[in-house]
Amino acid sequence: MPQIAVLTKLTDLANPTRFLGLASRILPWMAGITAVLFAIGLYLSFAGEGDYQQGMTVRIMYVHVPAAWLSMMCYSVMAASAIGTLVWRHPLADVSHKAAAPLGAAFTLIALATGSLWGKPMWGTWWVWDARLTSVFVLFLMYLGLIALNRAMDDPGKAARVSSVLILVGFVNIPIIKFSVDWWNTLHQPASVIRMGGSTIDSTFLWPLLIMAIAFTMLFFTLHVAAMRNEIWRRRVSAQRRMAARMAGQTLEKGV
Amino acid sequence: MTHGFYIAMSYGIAALISLCLIVWVWLDGHARKRELAELEASGIRRRSAPKSEGEKA
Numbered sequence: 001m002p003q004i005a006v007l008t009k010l011t012d013l014a015n016p017t018r019f020l021g022l023a024s025r026i027l028p029w030m031a032g033i034t035a036v037l038f039a040i041g042l043y044l045s046f047a048g049e050g051d052y053q054q055g056m057t058v059r060i061m062y063v064h065v066p067a068a069w070l071s072m073m074c075y076s077v078m079a080a081s082a083i084g085t086l087v088w089r090h091p092l093a094d095v096s097h098k099a100a101a102p103l104g105a106a107f108t109l110i111a112l113a114t115g116s117l118w119g120k121p122m123w124g125t126w127w128v129w130d131a132r133l134t135s136v137f138v139l140f141l142m143y144l145g146l147i148a149l150n151r152a153m154d155d156p157g158k159a160a161r162v163s164s165v166l167i168l169v170g171f172v173n174i175p176i177i178k179f180s181v182d183w184w185n186t187l188h189q190p191a192s193v194i195r196m197g198g199s200t201i202d203s204t205f206l207w208p209l210l211i212m213a214i215a216f217t218m219l220f221f222t223l224h225v226a227a228m229r230n231e232i233w234r235r236r237v238s239a240q241r242r243m244a245a246r247m248a249g250q251t252l253e254k255g256v
Numbered sequence: 257m258t259h260g261f262y263i264a265m266s267y268g269i270a271a272l273i274s275l276c277l278i279v280w281v282w283l284d285g286h287a288r289k290r291e292l293a294e295l296e297a298s299g300i301r302r303r304s305a306p307k308s309e310g311e312k313a
Binding site for chain 2: 055056057059060063064067102103106109110113114117118120121219223226227229230233234236237240241243244247
């Protein structure tokens with residue numbers, strides 16, 4: 001019964017204490033691998049030649065494209081966690097989507113800022129309200145809304161359930177972002193890496209892009225595991241403070 | 257403005273936001289760890305926390 005063994009392993013990992021143990025073991029390795037990947041990626045990004053049309057400005061793509069991918073991947077991780085909260089009530093699922101929201105907002109901000117900095121010399125404008133740019137901007141606002149919602153509620157369980165519903169409703173925006181360039185006539189170019197028929201990018205530019213994408217993805221997972229660990233500690237601090245307050249109350253009652 | 261300016265600004269902004277994120281997560285973890293240590297030192301522990309040698313006896 002290998003499926004049962006895998007399920008048991010996953011259930012074991014859903015235990016916060018086991019997760020903390022695993023996090024302390026893997027985080028130094030994840031941070032090290034991320035640093036090495038960024039060193040290789042940045043070297044390849046600046047060692048390569050410019051594009052025949054874009055010139056050296058093609059280098060902006062090596063940070064813009066990975067950040068844009070991560071903005072969507074982070075939301076997809078949050079949606080999977082939201083299902084975990086609503087369906088299985090996994091103890092780590094709400095910790096996961098709460099910890100991921102600020103990371104997603106940051107990567108979306110990088111994608112918007114670097115896209116704008118690429119757009120000015122290439123398109124002649126900082127911003128246009130086309131389908132791709134607008135839908136990514138909506139994603140950024142959704143991240144900010146989810147962060148605010150999580151911070152507005154004292155009860156983490158209730159905040160997690162309300163956030164999960166909102167995350168799943170907002171997930172409709174992810175395919176809109178992905179296919180906006182195919183469904184509507186946009187200034188933003190269509191998909192050139194992940195597309196039917198293979199990548200249209202020359203390998204000179206594809207390798208630095210892929211290495212930087214893996215580096216950014218590793219950075220996200222490293223920060224996500226660290227932020228989840230922080231959130232578990234935060235909840236333990238609140239629980240222990242509540243317990244201390246109860247104990248103090250009982251001592252006072254006995255004294256009276 | 258030259259293309260070099262847009263490239264430098266892009267990498268600068270991406271580095272700044274990433275570094276802010278890393279420092280924020282690190283400082284948050286450091287603060288939570290300190291709070292937990294202070295609570296443990298004052299004798300407030302989780303019920304499920306492993307017992308110390310003195311408590312076992």
